[in-house]
């Protein structure tokens with residue numbers, strides 16, 4: 001569905017932010033996009049949304065380059081950016097003006113989500129807090145039912161109850177055939193939500209695997225000496241570790257541990273997955 005091939009990108013007069021990036025994003029998946037500060041997550045998401053153009057290589061949605069910004073392509077992509085400005089209008093007026101750009105927009109879904117987020121259609125957007133504005137945009141983004149839904153740090157600005165509300169809404173409200181990309185540092189907020197992990201480091205994609213394959217091949221937890229070879233460990237012996245799974249019972253993927261492990265032991269972890 002969304003194909004990124006041999007993509008390079010740099011801002012004017014700056015070094016490369018992205019180099020030789022290859023990705024193949026498929027419908028029905030929720031991708032977690034991780035990377036340290038400044039590794040290019042927002043840049044990649046903006047390229048996917050057709051807001052920035054690659055220096056070389058391609059980013060295609062269903063064989064059409066997003067940089068061409070054709071209406072047919074743009075009506076199938078929605079981006080919830082990290083920072084944004086919304087007009088000083090009641091939420092319902094914002095919906096009426098903007099929903100017409102998205103042929104699969106569902107009013108019912110949008111107003112249902114607003115209710116879930118305890119917002120009223122008559123609320124004037126300019127009077128809302130940043131977190132509440134973000135909820136308006138998240139609800140709107142989900143209700144667009146676009147083929148691609150891109151979310152850059154969606155839980156940034158949400159309070160603790162709203163973060164679990166976000167997970168609940170995402171799990172139940174998103175179309176199961178959609179392709180969703182969520183970039184965040186708050187890996188715990190994506191717990192039980194994503195089913196594919198992408199990690200950017202040093203301008204490159206260094207990890208790109210489905211959660212199912214990760215949990216099939218890696219073991220996460222506090223290891224004892226007889227359990228086998230530790231690939232990555234945090235703290236002294238007995239700290240949280242990643243092991244090759246072999247005959248060990250399946251464990252839940254610890255996203256934070258995986259992220260730290262991949263940054264330190266990129267090759268060994270990728271090898272353990274490909275064995």
Ligand SMILES: Nc1ncnc2c1ncn2[C@@H]1O[C@H](COP(=O)(O)OP(=O)(O)OP(=O)(O)O)[C@@H](O)[C@H]1O
Nearest residue numbers: 011012014017035036037038039040041042043044
């Ligand atoms: N408009 C811009 N002009 C020049 N350089 C930029 C611009 N926007 C971002 N950069 C640089 O590009 C690099 C990647 O930035 P980007 O915002 O994509 O990273 P990120 O992974 O999303 O970071 P964070 O996790 O901090 O949000 C950084 O070094 C940043 O300084």
